[in-house]
Amino acid sequence: MVADFNRVLKAGYKVCSLSEREDSMLMWSHYAKEHSGFAMEYDFSELPNENILTRMLWPVIYDDKLFDASEFFEHGLDGGLSSNMLGVIASIHKALDWAYEQEWRLIMLSSPNEASFNQPSPKVKAIYIGALAESDSEKELIEIGKGKGIPVYKMKLSHRKFHMDFEAVYEEAVTDSV
Numbered sequence: 001m002v003a004d005f006n007r008v009l010k011a012g013y014k015v016c017s018l019s020e021r022e023d024s025m026l027m028w029s030h031y032a033k034e035h036s037g038f039a040m041e042y043d044f045s046e047l048p049n050e051n052i053l054t055r056m057l058w059p060v061i062y063d064d065k066l067f068d069a070s071e072f073f074e075h076g077l078d079g080g081l082s083s084n085m086l087g088v089i090a091s092i093h094k095a096l097d098w099a100y101e102q103e104w105r106l107i108m109l110s111s112p113n114e115a116s117f118n119q120p121s122p123k124v125k126a127i128y129i130g131a132l133a134e135s136d137s138e139k140e141l142i143e144i145g146k147g148k149g150i151p152v153y154k155m156k157l158s159h160r161k162f163h164m165d166f167e168a169v170y171e172e173a174v175t176d177s178v
Contacts, residue, residue: 013087014110014117018042018057020102022128023164027101028155035132035155038141041125053106053119058092060103067093124150128166131155138169145170 019027028035047054072086088107108119127145129138129152138154145152153166 011113012110013091014108015091016106016108018104018106020104021100022155022166024100025157025162025164028130028164032130035130036134036137037130038133038137039128039130041128042122043125044122046122052108053121056108057104057106058088060092060094060098060101060105062094062096062099064096124148126150127152129154129169131157131164142170 021027022039022041028037031037032039044053044057049055067090069086069090072089087109091107092105094103108117110117127141127150129141131154133141133154142152144150149172151168151172152170154169155164155166158165
């Protein structure tokens, strides 16, 4: 029964994971094909409060204990109001070991049978190219950045500490207008 409940609960939500960090060696290893991929920076604070993305963006809660939903069920069984936020609350919990990710999750409710869907996002603020990206991929990302006026940075292993630095490979020319 628990396995079936978990399956249905997971199928009813679409989750997009985001991070506040671009400088983590571990994340470039885990999520960007061993430093050969790329990352995009967004600024969700640009969106108005009434935007659906603003209302569906949640910081991840890191804990050393598994999330226990039993109190939500017990409260409902005792005649109290049960929360329809159970899936969101469960989705924003993660093991304390992952706290370095500084993750946020965009969680959209959907029907278990509904196909994946796209949602308009804020404008991309920057593109970060992995330290080991192939030359062709790097050139293509730089051209995309130039074409859309998006700054592009290349990640590099820091010479002073265990993290990633970045340097500009394309920054749109800024002109002062008076």
